[in-house]
Amino acid sequence: MAVEVRLPTVLRPFADGRSSVDSDGATLGDVLADLCERFPPMADQISPSDAGDLPRFVNVYVNDEDVRYLDSLATKVDDGDVVSILPAVAGG
Numbered sequence: 001m002a003v004e005v006r007l008p009t010v011l012r013p014f015a016d017g018r019s020s021v022d023s024d025g026a027t028l029g030d031v032l033a034d035l036c037e038r039f040p041p042m043a044d045q046i047s048p049s050d051a052g053d054l055p056r057f058v059n060v061y062v063n064d065e066d067v068r069y070l071d072s073l074a075t076k077v078d079d080g081d082v083v084s085i086l087p088a089v090a091g092g
Helices: 028-038 040-046
Strands: 002-006 020-024 058-062 082-087
Touching (some): 020 028, 028 058
Antiparallel strands (some): 002 020
16 A cells, blocks of 8 residues: 655655655555665664664654554554654754
């Protein structure tokens, strides 16, 4: 199923400068795996941990719902859904 993945400025260089890309998958985990396969440099930023969890400092939303309160990587996605990836930014 095709979903739109919106990328913040910090991830755009890993996706040829695009602000959004289409991706396929039945779950959020499938979508992230597809992105990592198509854009290998992005894998260091968004790949799940060895335990199968989202990276600690990456917030992901499906249709504005935080996936940490849904089914995390097992969250189902449907054709036309919007996935937003927002790495946490710290500063001082």
